[in-house]
Amino acid sequence: MSEQEWHVASLVVYCRPKQVAAVIATIEAEPGAEVPVSGEQGKLVVALEGAGQRHIVEHIDRIAALAGVVSTTLIYHEFAELVPGEESA
Template structure:
């Protein structure tokens, strides 16, 4: 299962006045993609990792960024080496 890929999506709630700083910090993280945002401070973020523990560590890291109020896991998918869902 070494070739498995974990894909997770999160909703990140940030302080609206710090939204640009939060986005800049998120862009510095490996395997993090920003997909949608609202002026109210909500961001849709997608993570990719080889191990589930990496997803959990990244969520904790995001929660600890200045200006982030909460990062909530919305979806988690595990793909095998052939790209099929498990």
């Protein structure tokens, strides 16, 4: 794995309906993470991006360990080599 990679991933996260707002706030407080779609019944779509696969895996692990999260499922993962001089974010 090159240090010059940029990774993008998306997850479906199921959480307890009463904890949706808290889970979203915690996820979105992390750099490179956002929740573009959420449902009142606890289904979230989470987008992650960062430099390196380890960064993505650590995000997923932190999300899975949040209070109220029932499950996480990786839906999409892609990475690209950065061209010298290209900015990652």
